Amino acid sequence: MLLQNEIADALSNNEWAFPLAECVHIGGFAVGVGSIALVDFRMLNLGLRHETAARILRYTELWTVIGLVFVVFSGAALFLSQPNVYLVNQVFPYKMYVLLAALLYNFTVHRKVATMENPPPVLSKSMAIVSLLLWVSIVFGGIFTGFLE
Amino acid sequence: MNIAHSIQSIDFLTAFSESVLAYPIVLSIHLTCIALFGGMILVTDLRLLGITFKGLTITEVVTSFRPWKRVGGTIMIAMGLPLAASEAEKYAPNPFFWTKMVVLGLIGVHALIFRPIVYNQTEELDRSPVIPTKAKVAAILSLGLWTTMFVMGRLIAYWD
Numbered sequence: 400m401l402l403q404n405e406i407a408d409a410l411s412n413n414e415w416a417f418p419l420a421e422c423v424h425i426g427g428f429a430v431g432v433g434s435i436a437l438v439d440f441r442m443l444n445l446g447l448r449h450e451t452a453a454r455i456l457r458y459t460e461l462w463t464v465i466g467l468v469f470v471v472f473s474g475a476a477l478f479l480s481q482p483n484v485y486l487v488n489q490v491f492p493y494k495m496y497v498l499l500a501a502l503l504y505n506f507t508v509h510r511k512v513a514t515m516e517n518p519p520p521v522l523s524k525s526m527a528i529v530s531l532l533l534w535v536s537i538v539f540g541g542i543f544t545g546f547l548e
Numbered sequence: 549m550n551i552a553h554s555i556q557s558i559d560f561l562t563a564f565s566e567s568v569l570a571y572p573i574v575l576s577i578h579l580t581c582i583a584l585f586g587g588m589i590l591v592t593d594l595r596l597l598g599i600t601f602k603g604l605t606i607t608e609v610v611t612s613f614r615p616w617k618r619v620g621g622t623i624m625i626a627m628g629l630p631l632a633a634s635e636a637e638k639y640a641p642n643p644f645f646w647t648k649m650v651v652l653g654l655i656g657v658h659a660l661i662f663r664p665i666v667y668n669q670t671e672e673l674d675r676s677p678v679i680p681t682k683a684k685v686a687a688i689l690s691l692g693l694w695t696t697m698f699v700m701g702r703l704i705a706y707w708d
Contacts, residue, residue, distance in 0.1 A: 418706045422699050425582065429698070433587015446612040450604060458601050459591075538583065539576040546572040 406479040417480060424473040431466025432534045434459035435505060438513050442527035444520075452523065453514045467502075490547050494540030501533040552636035565634035578627040582698060585620030588613040589694055596666070596687035598679045606683075607670040642707045648700035655693050662686040 438456050440446040447455055478485050485491045512518050512526045556562065564570050595601045595609045632639050639645045659667075666673070666686045673683050 418703055422702050425579065425702060426695070426698065429582050429586035430590060432583040433585075433590060436584045436587055437591060440616070446616060447604065447608065448612065449608050454603060458603065462590075462600070534583070535580050538580045539573070542572045542576040542579065546568075 406476050407481065417477070420473045420476050420480075423469055424477060427466045427469030427473060428538070429466070431463050431470055434462040434466060435530060435534065439527035439530050442513065442523040444524075456510065456513045463505075485544070488544055488548060490540055490543045494537060494544055497533060497536050497540060501530075501537060504533060505530065552640040555633050555636040558633075561630060561634040561636075564630050571631070571634070574627050574631060578624060578631060581620050581624040581627070585617055585624070586694065586698070588617055588620070589690065593687040593691050596673075596679065596683045598684075605670070605674045606679075607674055610667055610670045639704070642704055644700045644703040644707050648697055648704065651693055651697045651700060655690075655697070658686070658689055658693060662689075 437447065437459055438452055441448070441450065441452045441455050509526055509530050512523055515523075556565065564574075591601060592609055592613055595604065595606055601609060632645065662682075666683050673680060
């Protein structure tokens with residue numbers, strides 16, 4: 400509660416704190432999800448074809464985690480700055496459910512298939528499409544949280 | 549001001565900004581492009597700096613992302629146009645918007661300067677034992693320009 404009040408004060412008393420937290424949130428998303436998308440694009444045979452998806456995953460995984468950590472922390476700060484607004488929002492809870500699903504999916508099933516030696520193309524393609532859909536719907540969820548109350 | 553008013557009064561654009569769904573959907577697509585194609589720009593720049601993806605040649609990174617960056621850039625601009633035009637009167641006096649447009653122009657200049665000497669010379673860069681300074685300069689400028697671009701984009705909403 401104390402933490403919540405401090406964050407709320409900091410973000411609402413400083414004119415620039417909220418938009419800057421938003422920039423970190425979106426920037427972190429670009430890094431985290433952008434790096435996941437590279438793996439997905441490879442699984443869909445759309446880019447970096449000289450490398451296996453497994454190697455691309457290995458190169459990008461650190462960036463994914465760093466990006467997502469920034470997203471989650473800046474997101475938590477944004478949420479705590481006005482929890483009452485988000486808690487009654489009709490879109491926000493769905494964004495959180497999809498986020499949870501996307502995180503679980505990414506670090507379990509998706510990772511497993513991306514690192515498989517020779518996954519059946521249908522399997523890795525559908526994995527990649529589901530992954531992209533999950534992450535893209537979170538972007539939509541974020542924007543709609545702001546537009547619908 | 550008058551021009552801005554005329555632009556946003558075009559029927560299609562008025563309908564667009566007043567629509568409950570169209571405006572946020574287009575904005576979401578605009579942002580999705582940041583994630584999908586911003587990631588590619590970042591990887592290209594980090595590879596040019598020699599920070600990551602060292603297992604891939606610069607040529608591979610640059611050539612396999614190039615078509616996707618073009619697609620992404622086109623979608624981004626196509627979505628950005630109605631977003632700005634439908635609220636032309638709000639955007640016209642907004643310094644963040646104009647800074648963003650200047651940065652967009654500078655990104656074009658960056659391409660004109662560095663495409664012939666860096667992005668179209670990737671095989672030469674790959675043969676070189678150390679990554680040449682010109683490639684690192686191109687990467688750092690690119691990172692700076694794109695970061696400014698996206699921060700300005702977010703701040704547009706906060707000027708009044």
